[in-house]
Amino acid sequence: MSIIQSVINRLPGEQMGYVDGVNRYLRDRPNLIALLQLSLGLFLVFVVLGVSLLIVVFYSFVRPVPPESLTDVSVTLEHYQLGFVETTFYLRVMWDSFVIAVQTTILCILLAYPAAYFIAFSDLEYKNIWLLLIIIPFWINLVIRTYAWMLILGNRGLINWLLIDLAGFVQDPIPLLFSQGAIVVGLTHVFLPFILIPIFTSLDRIDRSHVEAAKNLGANKLQAFYEVTLPQSLPGVAAGVMIVFVLSFGSFLTPILLGGAENIMIANLVEEMFGQINNWGLGSALAVVFVIVVLAIVYAFNRLIGLKELYSQEGEAQ
Amino acid sequence: MSDTPIVRAEGLIKDFGDVRAVDDISFEIEEGEFFSLVGPSGCGKTTTLRMIAGFDRPTAGDIYIQDERVTRAPPYDRDTGMVFQGYALFPHKTVGKNVGFGLKMDGVPEDERAERVADVLELVDLPGYEDRYPSELSGGQQQRIALARALVIEPSVLLLDEPLSNLDLKLRKQMRFELQRIQQELGVTTIYVTHDQEEALSMSDRVLVMNEGEAEQIDDSLSIYNEPSTRFVADFIGEANLLEGTVVDRNETGIDVELDGVGMDARVETGNGDRIDRLSSGHEVTVSVRPENISLSRDVDGDPTRTNHVEGTIKSFTFLGKVTRFLIDVNGEEMLVEVPGRAGQQRFQNGQQVVVEWDPRESIVVGV
Numbered sequence: 001m002s003i004i005q006s007v008i009n010r011l012p013g014e015q016m017g018y019v020d021g022v023n024r025y026l027r028d029r030p031n032l033i034a035l036l037q038l039s040l041g042l043f044l045v046f047v048v049l050g051v052s053l054l055i056v057v058f059y060s061f062v063r064p065v066p067p068e069s070l071t072d073v074s075v076t077l078e079h080y081q082l083g084f085v086e087t088t089f090y091l092r093v094m095w096d097s098f099v100i101a102v103q104t105t106i107l108c109i110l111l112a113y114p115a116a117y118f119i120a121f122s123d124l125e126y127k128n129i130w131l132l133l134i135i136i137p138f139w140i141n142l143v144i145r146t147y148a149w150m151l152i153l154g155n156r157g158l159i160n161w162l163l164i165d166l167a168g169f170v171q172d173p174i175p176l177l178f179s180q181g182a183i184v185v186g187l188t189h190v191f192l193p194f195i196l197i198p199i200f201t202s203l204d205r206i207d208r209s210h211v212e213a214a215k216n217l218g219a220n221k222l223q224a225f226y227e228v229t230l231p232q233s234l235p236g237v238a239a240g241v242m243i244v245f246v247l248s249f250g251s252f253l254t255p256i257l258l259g260g261a262e263n264i265m266i267a268n269l270v271e272e273m274f275g276q277i278n279n280w281g282l283g284s285a286l287a288v289v290f291v292i293v294v295l296a297i298v299y300a301f302n303r304l305i306g307l308k309e310l311y312s313q314e315g316e317a318q
Numbered sequence: 319m320s321d322t323p324i325v326r327a328e329g330l331i332k333d334f335g336d337v338r339a340v341d342d343i344s345f346e347i348e349e350g351e352f353f354s355l356v357g358p359s360g361c362g363k364t365t366t367l368r369m370i371a372g373f374d375r376p377t378a379g380d381i382y383i384q385d386e387r388v389t390r391a392p393p394y395d396r397d398t399g400m401v402f403q404g405y406a407l408f409p410h411k412t413v414g415k416n417v418g419f420g421l422k423m424d425g426v427p428e429d430e431r432a433e434r435v436a437d438v439l440e441l442v443d444l445p446g447y448e449d450r451y452p453s454e455l456s457g458g459q460q461q462r463i464a465l466a467r468a469l470v471i472e473p474s475v476l477l478l479d480e481p482l483s484n485l486d487l488k489l490r491k492q493m494r495f496e497l498q499r500i501q502q503e504l505g506v507t508t509i510y511v512t513h514d515q516e517e518a519l520s521m522s523d524r525v526l527v528m529n530e531g532e533a534e535q536i537d538d539s540l541s542i543y544n545e546p547s548t549r550f551v552a553d554f555i556g557e558a559n560l561l562e563g564t565v566v567d568r569n570e571t572g573i574d575v576e577l578d579g580v581g582m583d584a585r586v587e588t589g590n591g592d593r594i595d596r597l598s599s600g601h602e603v604t605v606s607v608r609p610e611n612i613s614l615s616r617d618v619d620g621d622p623t624r625t626n627h628v629e630g631t632i633k634s635f636t637f638l639g640k641v642t643r644f645l646i647d648v649n650g651e652e653m654l655v656e657v658p659g660r661a662g663q664q665r666f667q668n669g670q671q672v673v674v675e676w677d678p679r680e681s682i683v684v685g686v
Binding site: 207209210212213214215216217218219220223227228231232 | 371372373392393394398399400402403404406407408409410419420423424467468471
């Protein structure tokens with residue numbers, strides 16, 4: 001700000017007047033300034049992402065795909081028919097993806113909530129360092145971290161080595177890798193911070209005197225948690241759930257590495273249609289349906305939990 | 319009044335690491351009493367209250383509530399109702415659920431709960447507010463709700479931690495009366511923590527003045543103000559001119575003190591005779607005189623028989639409405655004088671020579 005100001009101050013008189021004019025113009029229009037500040041983000045979201053999405057929607061309804069010219073296309077539902085009427089395969093993959101996402105989300109909550117609670121409520125002097133310790137591993141490349149799980153879960157991996165060679169519990173390796181369970185474990189690892197941080201933030205923001213007030217009024221530790229702490233941390237949980245669910249529902253890399261050929265998720269199918277099988281029409285139809293399903297789930301979730309209400313109430317209470 | 323005190327603290331000590339926050343505090347509080355803990359911030363008054371509520375565990379000493387030793391009992395096993403400085407209303411619960419919370423924890427059935435909540439909301443002058451959220455209330459209203467929530471469980475003792483400090487001045491004075499009215503109406507034993515000495519004096523039956531973790535004086539409001547037992551109390555409660563000196567003579571009615579700083583001999587006579595009784599020639603003492611007990615006059619050559627008078631120069635004065643405050647230079651020492659009403663408003667000007675004078679009975683020895 002001061003640098004800009006000093007540059008402005010050095011401008012010759014004529015241009016000075018122009019700058020003043022712009023300043024005055026903007027000062028009277030605070031909404032315009034906000035819009036200007038938002039414009040880059042809005043451009044990225046609406047133009048770059050929005051237009052590409054529109055192209056995908058367009059592809060899903062026309063033939064041939066990709067069209068050779070805009071005049072020489074015919075509208076068709078054949079891609080949807082191929083994907084969702086003639087076979088249930090794609091729907092089954094989508095259902096599997098949904099189940100994996102739900103399992104990942106639940107596992108994330110179970111792991112993240114106690115950790116976040118511990119960091120937020122203990123008398124730790126350096127809470128941020130504890131958070132950092134949890135986040136630092138996530139600076140390592142995703143592929144490498146996922147490969148680490150292959151080393152742990154594989155037939156000659158860490159777990160089977162412990163079970164067979166060390167403990168002698170079993171004779172033959174237990175097939176852990178290349179399963180839905182492996183995907184869930186991998187995804188949980190990837191997305192844990194995305195839920196831990198919002199939960200920590202909402203827990204950390206709770207006024208400690210609220211908990212004390214509850215205890216003063218006769219609530220034991222469990223009652224105080226259930227009546228006061230938990231409800232006030234739900235916005236953080238809900239935000240984390242939303243992020244983890246949506247991201248893991250559409251995950252791509254983890255199922256490739258940990259799921260093997262038999263356990264694929266919906267994003268892998270879409271990629272296959274575009275990249276290998278070269279059926280852009282079907283790929284587009286799958287993508288469109290997937291986006292609609294995700295949006296519908298997010299909408300339903302928000303309606304159910306009343307996320308907006310929770311957030312606004314917390315905001316006003318400050 | 320029953321014989322056993324409602325709250326009894328015995329030799330309370332609390333250390334936080336190397337810091338001794340509370341150092342050997344003892345007191346007894348009778349049923350229905352309004353008892354204040356007052357002192358500057360960091361004096362240990364809030365820690366003392368938190369130990370009574372059960373949020374902090376004493377390093378040493380014991381706490382009894384209605385003759386039951388609760389030193390190590392958790393907060394939820396103690397019969398106290400607390401109003402927090404920031405009110406600590408549950409933001410996600412309605413007023414009705416906030417106020418009814420303690421009853422719910424006690425297992426009071428829902429319809430009785432609703433009835434008692436309605437009654438207590440009536441008492442704090444906010445009837446029918448059950449369905450609002452705390453965020454929809456003003457600061458003063460939140461304060462009343464916090465009070466209602468603590469009162470509805472009918473605690474043995476009501477604990478108030480600076481409950482008025484977040485309100486603006488006018489509301490604060492209004493709430494003071496409100497609090498007193500409710501306290502007297504219910505006759506609930508109350509411990510009140512504040513740094514505001516005026517609040518403490520105006521509301522309390524008895525006051526405990528604390529400084530750096532230690533008890534300076536426990537007494538009723540009048541005695542605290544008129545007969546402060548230490549330098550600190552004289553200075554912290556109200557304002558005081560603290561004059562250092564040496565005792566030069568004593569007789570039946572009082573002592574004569576040579577005040578080196580202001581360069582005068584002063585006579586001290588107080589009703590609190592026992593403090594003077596112990597003094598004899600040669601003792602170094604501090605004499606406290608309240609600014610409002612000092613008078614100013616222009617006739618420098620007045621009656622020579624009067625005691626405790628000394629000449630000075632007006633350094634500055636400030637008109638404050640009810641009183642005018644003068645800063646007087648007396649032989650290099652500054653003395654604060656308050657002259658009420660019109661007497662202080664017109665007759666004086668800066669640099670003027672005046673005589674500073676006070677009644678021997680209006681001064682007191684505070685430091686020996």
